[in-house]
Amino acid sequence: MSTDEEPASGPAADAPPPRTGGRTSAAGSALEKSMRVLEAVAAPGGPHRLADLTTAAAVPKSSTFRILASLVEQDFVRVDGDSRYTAGPRLRALAARVGAAEPASIERILADLHRATGQTVHLALRTGETLTYIRKVEGDQPIRTASRIGMRMPLHSTAIGKSLLAHLPDEEVDAIVAATGLPARTPRTLTTRHALDAQRALARVEGYALDDEENEATIRCIGTAVLDPAGRPLGGVSVTTVTFLVPLEEITSYAPALRAAGLALAPLL
Structure with missing residues (x-):
């Protein structure tokens, strides 16, 4: 982590913004600063540099x-190897829980998941031996995925x-598996039943x-099933990322928000 901390320029430089109608305690001032920093971290366009968050x-x-x-x-915050900051798993899970309290x-559920992650979100239904995308929310990244609503995808590689x-x-x-086989979509696709069963467990x-470039090169996804009351899968929801922009460690941090979205979607499918 970078330590490009500058010496404080004096009490005036660290003072809170002017307020009206009441006193501002030292604790309140510290809390307000923390909330402003947290809001800056959660803003679109991250991960963010320290200098940008300061501003x-x-x-x-x-x-x-x-x-x-x-x-x-x-x-609540994660820092990468380049000393850039982004929302951490506790902040993402908190955002998902707050959103779940609304009708x-x-x-709305897919939009909340997109806001929590900043990435492309897909909702799919099981269609026999495949799945079919029925909703897509584009991510904040400039690179767009080739997926589209109505596209049918294999089960073993997504x-x-x-x-x-x-x-x-x-x-x-x-x-x-008898009907479709386990065809290789990329060199990383799981093509043996033993490997697939390990992933299922x-x-x-x-x-x-996880789909770690198993269906499409440079694309990494995390997905969860949406289950009916008997525990049968109706479909699933996923977060899709580009490997050279989002490391594996970050995509796994989306799991709490993703699981919350899956549970919230269950009564609606």
Whole structure:
């Protein structure tokens, strides 16, 4: 982590913005600064540099750095190897829980997941031995994915598909594999039943599955199944990223918000 902290320029430089109608305590001032820094971290266009967060939050660099260090320690913020800051798993999960308190709709739930991650969001339904995209929310990145509403995708090579297979009985998976095979979509596709079953077991434990360039080169996804009351998969929701913009460690941090979206969508599919 970079330590480009500058010495404080004096009490006046660290003073809170003027207020009217009441006193501002030292604790209140510190809390207000922390909230402004957190809002700056959560703004679109991240990960953000320390200097940009300092400007956006209108908080001195020395104070911004101290606040960020505390937020990173508490998992509200993540910092990458280039000392750029982005929302951490606790902040993403909190955003998802707040959104879930509002009246539910498919569009709102997907929009909330997009806001929590900044990435492309897909909703798909199971269509026999494949899945079909029925909703897509484009991410904030300048690069667009080739997916489209109505596109049918295989189960074994996609994050949503593997999360669906994780909740099907072995004999049903046997029938799907017999009908479709496990064709290689990329050099990273899982093409053996043993490897697929290992991923299914992991998805049941973690609550999500990963597609690490298994369906399309340079594309990495995290997906979770949307289940009916009996635990049968109706479909799934995913977050799609570009590998050279989003590291694997970051995409797994989307899991809490993703799982919350999957649960919220269940009564609506």
